Every structure is written in structure tokens, then in C-alpha cells.
Amino acid sequence: xxxxxxxxxxxxxxxxxxxxxxxxxxxxxxxxxxxxxxxxxxxxxxxxxxxxxxxxxxxxxxxxxxxxxxxxxxxxxxxxxxxxxxxxxxxxxxxxxxxxxxxxxxxxxxxxxxxxxxxxxxxxxxxxxxxxxxxxxxxxx
Amino acid sequence: xxxxxxxxxxxxxxxxxxxxxxxxxxxxxxxxxxxxxxxxxxxxxxxxxxxxxxxxxxxxxxxxxxxxxxxxxxxxxxxxxxxxxxxxxxxxxx
Numbered sequence: 001x002x003x004x005x006x007x008x009x010x011x012x013x014x015x016x017x018x019x020x021x022x023x024x025x026x027x028x029x030x031x032x033x034x035x036x037x038x039x040x041x042x043x044x045x046x047x048x049x050x051x052x053x054x055x056x057x058x059x060x061x062x063x064x065x066x067x068x069x070x071x072x073x074x075x076x077x078x079x080x081x082x083x084x085x086x087x088x089x090x091x092x093x094x095x096x097x098x099x100x101x102x103x104x105x106x107x108x109x110x111x112x113x114x115x116x117x118x119x120x121x122x123x124x125x126x127x128x129x130x131x132x133x134x135x136x137x138x139x140x141x
Numbered sequence: 142x143x144x145x146x147x148x149x150x151x152x153x154x155x156x157x158x159x160x161x162x163x164x165x166x167x168x169x170x171x172x173x174x175x176x177x178x179x180x181x182x183x184x185x186x187x188x189x190x191x192x193x194x195x196x197x198x199x200x201x202x203x204x205x206x207x208x209x210x211x212x213x214x215x216x217x218x219x220x221x222x223x224x225x226x227x228x229x230x231x232x233x234x235x
Contacts, residue, residue, distance in 0.1 A: 004225070004233075009217065020210055027203060035200050044207070047214055054217050057230040138229025 006055060013055035020048035028123055029116075038119035042126025049131055058138060069131040076124030083117045147195050154191065158184045175219045182212030 021044075028041030052061050087096035099113035161184065164177040186208050193201040222228050 016213070023206060023210070035203050040207075044210070047210060051214055051217070053229050054214070054221055057233040059232045134229065138227075139231055 010055045013051055017048045017051050020044060020051065024048065028119065031119060032113065032115070038122030039126055042123040043130065045123075046127050046130035046134075049127075050134060053134065053138065058135060067131075069128040069135070071128075072124050073128030073132065076121040076126075076128060078121075079124065080118050080121030083114060083121065086114070144195070147191055151188070151191050151195075154184055154187050158188075171223060172220075175216060175223070178219075179212055179216045182208055182215070186212075 024041045024044030024047075027036035027044060028038060031037030031041065049061065049065070052064075084095040087094060087098075090096075090098075097114045097118070099111055099115075101109055101111050104110050158181060161177050161181050165174050165181070168174040168177060186205050189201050189204050189208065193199065193205075218228050
């Protein structure tokens with residue numbers, strides 16, 4: 001059997017996966033004012049990782065990105081719960097969010113909201129669950 | 142004037158999508174069907190762009206980029222399945 005030659009696919013993947021990851025980060029951070037958010041941002045990051053899985057293999061992806069996706073799911077859930085529980089420290093009901101305007105260097109006056117911390121939890125859970133499903137199915141013989 | 146041309150373009154894209162669906166149904170080989178589904182996705186992108194012009198909103202522009210990425214990944218996955226029989230390898234050098 002002749003050796004498969006995936007040069008075109010692998011070259012395209014190295015260029016495109018960065019664009020997909022940048023797009024997912026844009027979707028994630030733009031979610032408060034425009035369409036997007038943690039769920040679709042996480043799905044797009046998982047799509048970039050799936051593209052890397054298609055062009056390379058499970059072993060290579062675990063070498064370049066040594067994440068334990070089950071731990072990532074657990075960390076996301078923990079971040080979401082802690083963000084909700086943080087409101088209890090200020091005598092507010094569970095999951096109350098707060099925001100304020102800050103003067104950041106380079107960015108100017110920016111509105112920072114604690115809902116983005118909750119969204120980070122959603123983002124990590126979505127990546128973790130999707131990659132766990134795909135890697136578990138891909139590795140079974 | 143612009144609205145009329147958008148309607149004409151929508152009808153043209155819809156007619157081409159009907160032709161593509163005929164190719165998906167009849168296509169003698171699997172590769173024909175994969176190519177037809179890929180171009181169906183691209184026609185869907187054109188539809189989304191035309192509808193976002195018709196509704197005069199820019200909130201569908203993410204959908205366009207998203208459909209492009211998903212069509213690419215789906216086509217690559219399906220062609221890898223046709224080529225090798227497995228979509229995700231455990232170790233490609235073995």
C-alpha cells in the first residue's frame with residue numbers, strides 16, 4: 001500500500017486553524033453586544049481542533065496541545081459555579097452579576113462584566129465535552 | 142431597484158440549489174454527492190448574504206463565515222473517510 005501524501009491538507013490546516021481560532025475568540029468576546037457567545041465560540045474552537053485531528057492524528061494533537069479535556073470540562077463547571085457563588089459574598093442572590101467601567105491601558109474606557117467569567121466556564125465546558133466525544137469515538141477500534 | 146435585483150438573485154440561487162439537490166439524489170458515485178453537498182453549503186452562504194441585504198441587518202455575517210468553515214471541515218472529513226475508511230487516526234505513521 002502506498003504512503004498517503006497529505007501535504008496540501010496539512011499546509012492548508014496550519015493556516016486555516018489559526019483563522020478559525022481567532023474567529024472563535026472574536027465570537028466569544030463579541031457575545032455581549034453582537035451574535036456569538038460562549039457556546040458557539042467553544043464549538044468553533046473545537047472545530048479548529050477537529051480540523052487538526054483530521055489533518056494529523058490523535059497522538060500529534062496530544063503532543064502539541066497536552067490538555068486533559070475531562071479536566072477542562074470540570075474546570076469550566078467550577079468557574080461557572082464559583083462565578084455564581086461569588087455574588088453570595090456581597091449579600092446578593094445567587095448568579096447576580098455586576099459590571100462597571102474601567103480605564104484600561106491601550107483600550108481606554110471599557111465596560112467589564114462578571115458575566116464574561118461565567119461565559120468562560122461555558123466555553124471550557126463546550127470544548128471539553130466536544131473533544132472528549134470526538135477523541136473517544138476516534139480512538140475506539 | 143436593489144430589492145428587485147436581490148429577489149432575482151435569490152430566485153437564481155434557489156434554482157441552482159434545486160439542480161444541486163437533483164445531483165445529490167441521483168449522483169452515481171459518493172464523490173458526486175459530497176461535491177454536491179459542498180456546493181449546497183456555498184449556495185446557502187449566498188442565500189444568507191442576500192437575505193442579510195434584504196433584511197438590512199449585519200447580524201448574519203457571522204453565519205456566513207461559520208457556514209464556510211463548517212462546509213470545509215465537513216467536506217474534508219467526508220473525503221478522508223472515502224480515502225482511508227477512518228476519519229480520526231490514532232497514529233498516522235503506523
